[in-house]
Amino acid sequence: MKCKATIKNSLIFEKRYKGLISYVSVLFILMAVNTVPLQAQMFSVGETTSNYNRPMSELFIGMGPIDANFKGSLGVDGAGAFEYSGPVISIGYNTPGVNLYLSTGGKVTGVEDRSYFHTGGNYNFGLSLYRSPKVSVRVPLRITSQYTNITSDRSWIYSTASRFQFGMIAVGGGFKGMWKPAKNIRVQVGAVPTYGFSFATGGSVGGSIGTVTAHGKLYFDRLFNDKGLSIGYKYDFRSYDIEDDIYDYDLKGHSFEIGITF
Numbered sequence: 001m002k003c004k005a006t007i008k009n010s011l012i013f014e015k016r017y018k019g020l021i022s023y024v025s026v027l028f029i030l031m032a033v034n035t036v037p038l039q040a041q042m043f044s045v046g047e048t049t050s051n052y053n054r055p056m057s058e059l060f061i062g063m064g065p066i067d068a069n070f071k072g073s074l075g076v077d078g079a080g081a082f083e084y085s086g087p088v089i090s091i092g093y094n095t096p097g098v099n100l101y102l103s104t105g106g107k108v109t110g111v112e113d114r115s116y117f118h119t120g121g122n123y124n125f126g127l128s129l130y131r132s133p134k135v136s137v138r139v140p141l142r143i144t145s146q147y148t149n150i151t152s153d154r155s156w157i158y159s160t161a162s163r164f165q166f167g168m169i170a171v172g173g174g175f176k177g178m179w180k181p182a183k184n185i186r187v188q189v190g191a192v193p194t195y196g197f198s199f200a201t202g203g204s205v206g207g208s209i210g211t212v213t214a215h216g217k218l219y220f221d222r223l224f225n226d227k228g229l230s231i232g233y234k235y236d237f238r239s240y241d242i243e244d245d246i247y248d249y250d251l252k253g254h255s256f257e258i259g260i261t262f
Contacts, residue, residue, distance in 0.1 A: 054186065055221055055228055060259030062090040062234065066105065066116065067252050068150060072245035082150045082164040082249065086111035088118075090255050097124050103255075113153045120146030126173070138176045142192050144211070145169050147201070148238075148251075164247060166240065168209045170196025184228070186219040198240055200247075207242035219261060228261040 066088050070080040088105035099122040106115030126140040150164040172194030179187045191214035199206040217232030236253040 055219075055226065055261035056095060058094040058230055058259045058261045060090075060092050060094070060230065060232075060257045062092075062103075062255040062257035063087060063109075064090075064253065064255040066103075066236075066254075068116070069250050069252075070248065071239075071250050072248035076245045078246045081154050081246070082114075082152055084111070084114055084116050084150050084152075086116075088116055088253070088255075090257070094259075098122065099124065103253075115149075115151050117149045118146065120144060126176070134180045136178045139173055140176045140190065140192055141171075141173045142194060143169075143171050144194055144196075146238075164249070165201050166198050166242075166247070167201050168196055168198040170194035170209060170211060172211075184221040184223075186221065187217070188219065189216045190214065198242065200242075205242055205244050205247065207240065207247075209241070210239045212237040217257075221261060226262055230257070230259040230261055232257045232259075 064087065066084065066086070068082060068084040070083055072079060074080075084105070086105055087109045088103045089109060090101060090103035092099065092101035094100075101121070102119040104115075104117050105111055121144070123143040124140055126138050128136070128138050130137040145168065147167045148164070172192055174190065174192035176190035176192075177188070181187065191212065193210070193212045195208070195210050197206060198209040212235070214235040215232060217230050219228060219230045221228040223229060234253075234255045234257060236251070236255070238251040240247060240249050240251075242248055
């Protein structure tokens with residue numbers, strides 16, 4: 001029995017990280033291909049000098065709680081097996097056209113009996129509604145791809161569920177505003193809902209997913225030559241509606257972030 005369990009765990013481990021490597025590879029290719037043209041687009045005719053001179057890249061780290069709550073039928077075998085509640089650590093890289101991010105939680109953040117891993121990327125473009133030296137308003141359009149993995153010591157006792165391991169692709173649009181109260185200070189707020197499909201990596205089940213991300217950030221540009229600081233908050237909501245009720249979850253996360261701009 002121990003041998004069979006070891007083989008099973010090895011196969012799951014192999015499938016999990018093959019899927020993860022594929023996702024991360026695609027995201028980095030997307031960043032490399034699109035960052036330069038998207039930044040060039042930002043410097044289009046009509047762009048103000050103050051916007052042209054602002055930092056275009058950001059590296060950040062964040063921490064905050066996330067709750068994964070089961071919303072399916074309580075009568076199914078394994079209901080609530082993948083619920084997670086606890087802090088996660090996040091890192092990410094932002095440009096005007098591409099966002100890359102990764103977050104993890106579990107023993108490293110004080111949650112002993114389960115773990116959480118999430119990575120993804122956004123491809124951003126959009127429409128400008130209003131622009132002046134101090135205020136800009138945009139309608140961001142977004143294509144997003146993400147991968148989420150939640151494991152729990154409890155899940156292995158159910159024959160119908162051993163892992164929550166889903167990828168997703170979604171599209172959406174929202175609102176983004178920026179205000180410059182001083183030369184090197186920016187305040188930015190925004191929110192983007194998306195809707196798309198979710199699929200199990202290494203499995204056959206799938207369904208739909210709705211997401212909402214919102215953020216508010218304060219930027220202090222060019223404090224040290226071309227380097228600046230950012231302080232902000234991000235809200236992340238994801239709702240999975242999978243054909244097997246056992247995987248129907250709502251995830252709500254809050255992250256407080258600090259970063260370096262350049």
